[in-house]
Amino acid sequence: MSLDRTDRRILAILQLDARLTNQRLAERIGLSPPACLKRVRRLTESGHITRQVAILDPERLGPLLHIVVEVTMERDRKDLYQRFLLRAVANPAVKQCYQVTGEVDFVLVVVVPDMNAYDRFCDDVLYADDNLRKFRTLVSRFRNKFDTAIDVGEPAM
Amino acid sequence: MSLDRTDRRILAILQLDARLTNQRLAERIGLSPPACLKRVRRLTESGHITRQVAILDPERLGPLLHIVVEVTMERDRKDLYQRFLLRAVANPAVKQCYQVTGEVDFVLVVVVPDMNAYDRFCDDVLYADDNLRKFRTLVSRFRNKFDTAIDVGEPAM
DNA sequence: CGTGAAATATGTATCGT
DNA sequence: ACGATACATATTTCACG
Numbered sequence: 498m499s500l501d502r503t504d505r506r507i508l509a510i511l512q513l514d515a516r517l518t519n520q521r522l523a524e525r526i527g528l529s530p531p532a533c534l535k536r537v538r539r540l541t542e543s544g545h546i547t548r549q550v551a552i553l554d555p556e557r558l559g560p561l562l563h564i565v566v567e568v569t570m571e572r573d574r575k576d577l578y579q580r581f582l583l584r585a586v587a588n589p590a591v592k593q594c595y596q597v598t599g600e601v602d603f604v605l606v607v608v609v610p611d612m613n614a615y616d617r618f619c620d621d622v623l624y625a626d627d628n629l630r631k632f633r634t635l636v637s638r639f640r641n642k643f644d645t646a647i648d649v650g651e652p653a654m
Numbered sequence: 655m656s657l658d659r660t661d662r663r664i665l666a667i668l669q670l671d672a673r674l675t676n677q678r679l680a681e682r683i684g685l686s687p688p689a690c691l692k693r694v695r696r697l698t699e700s701g702h703i704t705r706q707v708a709i710l711d712p713e714r715l716g717p718l719l720h721i722v723v724e725v726t727m728e729r730d731r732k733d734l735y736q737r738f739l740l741r742a743v744a745n746p747a748v749k750q751c752y753q754v755t756g757e758v759d760f761v762l763v764v765v766v767p768d769m770n771a772y773d774r775f776c777d778d779v780l781y782a783d784d785n786l787r788k789f790r791t792l793v794s795r796f797r798n799k800f801d802t803a804i805d806v807g808e809p810a811m
Numbered sequence: 812c813g814t815g816a817a818a819t820a821t822g823t824a825t826c827g828t
Numbered sequence: 829a830c831g832a833t834a835c836a837t838a839t840t841t842c843a844c845g
Contacts (some may be wrong), residue, residue: 500715508715511708515672520839531789532812533840547711549704550802551668558657558665558702558806565722565752565761565793582798592801593763595720595794604722604792606750608804635761637752642743644750645707646800647765649715677820689831691821 498543503528504649507536510647513653515549550555552645563637564615568603568623576629584625587650590618600604601633623654655700660685662808664693665702669803670810672706709802718765720794721772725760725780726787734785735759741782747775758790 506526510517518523521566523533540546555561570578578596585591585605593606609615615634623632657665663683665761667674674682680690697703703713712718727735742762750763766772772791780789 508708508710508788512710513705513707515708516707518839519841529813530839531814535842541712544711545714546708547671549672549708550670551665551672551706552802553665553739553804554701554704555804557700558804561804563752564769565754583745584813586799588807589805591799594798595722595792596796596798597722597792597794599790599792601792604794610805633756633760635752635754636755637754637761639753640751641739641753642748642751646711647710647712647715647718647749648746648767649710649765675820676822686832687820688822690835692830 499546500540500545501585502651503542504536504545505649506653507533507540508649509646509651509653510612511537511546511549514647544575550642555608555640561610562612562615563640564607564609565606565635566603566605566623566634567633568605569600569632570602571628571630573602574628579627581626583617585622589620590614591622657697659808661697662806663691663760663810664690665806665811666803666808668694668703668706669806677723684685702784709800712765712797718767718769719769719772720795720797722761722792723760723764723780724758724764724790724792725762726757726789728761728785728787730759731785738783742779742807745775745779747771748779 503526507522510522510525511562520530523530526533537595556627570581575595581595585594590609590610592608595604596602597604599652607615607618659684664679667682676694677687680687683690690775727738739751742751745765746765748762749765752761753759754761764772764774764775775807780786
């Protein structure tokens with residue numbers, strides 16, 4: 498499906514602030530509320546908008562460890578990759594998983610309350626896979642930026 | 655500020671689906687709509703909820719490259735780190751930035767439309783810093799998981 | 812897409828526990 | 829301090845042009 502300028506403006510705005518009422522959104526893009534609502538619904542049903550979520554401040558919910566894990570597999574076999582992925586993606590500590598090219602095969606972003614929980618994660622996901630050759634743990638001291646918005650070709654303003 | 659079970663249930667629900675009306679949220683946690691609204695507002699004003707956003711499907715907005723970049727600095731000086739951070743965080747292609755311990759100093763998640771844009775990013779952020787010793791580029795072929803929710807100690811259900 | 816009206820939801824004031 | 833009820837305001841949503 499193709500998006501016009503108005504659709505992309507809606508996306509640009511909503512990915513920065515989804516708390517806007519449809520009415521205010523409509524006036525910001527210069528449309529009547531029903532016309533605007535129809536577009537938002539279309540964008541949601543077409544899957545352009547996958548969901549709307551509240552972003553929490555991790556700092557305020559007790560100490561949380563953000564850890565980047567690089568995983569290198571033994572053999573490059575699709576079925577073994579898939580087996581690892583299933584376990585990784587199913588684990589609630591794994592917040593992001595990227596399959597990358599190069600020496601490393603996967604990069605995970607793992608969020609856990611403490612190092613004990615990270616040990617458990619290692620047992621459950623990493624050591625549990627016999628095709629995993631090695632992994633490298635990068636413990637984050639600060640998360641300096643976390644932005645969920647992507648470029649849609651239109652400014653939100 | 656301390657959160658009770660009800661607050662944490664609200665957070666658990668809203669970080670999965672912020673499209674819920676206050677009325678439905680209220681009935682799900684067993685409160686009257688006004689009482690529920692007061693809590694949500696308190697959680698927003700206290701900064702526990704930092705914002706509400708629409709998450710878009712990157713696949714449907716033209717091809718996008720997700721790239722993990724590991725950055726290693728020359729000298730471990732706070733002011734030079736800060737200078738790098740300012741540039742990195744200000745760049746719109748940088749979606750996430752973690753300051754990590756170990757051999758690597760920073761991990762960035764960069765999202766760009768293509769390799770040309772990545773080259774520009776390298777010039778603007780990486781090569782522009784004379785305290786940067788080396789960086790490693792991990793190009794993502796698939797993003798298998800992207801979850802913005804964190805554990806709040808209560809299930810959303 | 813816009814208008815207007817009906818159905819819902821939000822927000823406020825007040826009272827009770 | 830917290831929650832419920834009732835009422836007023838605002839928003840969503842539908843039918844129609």
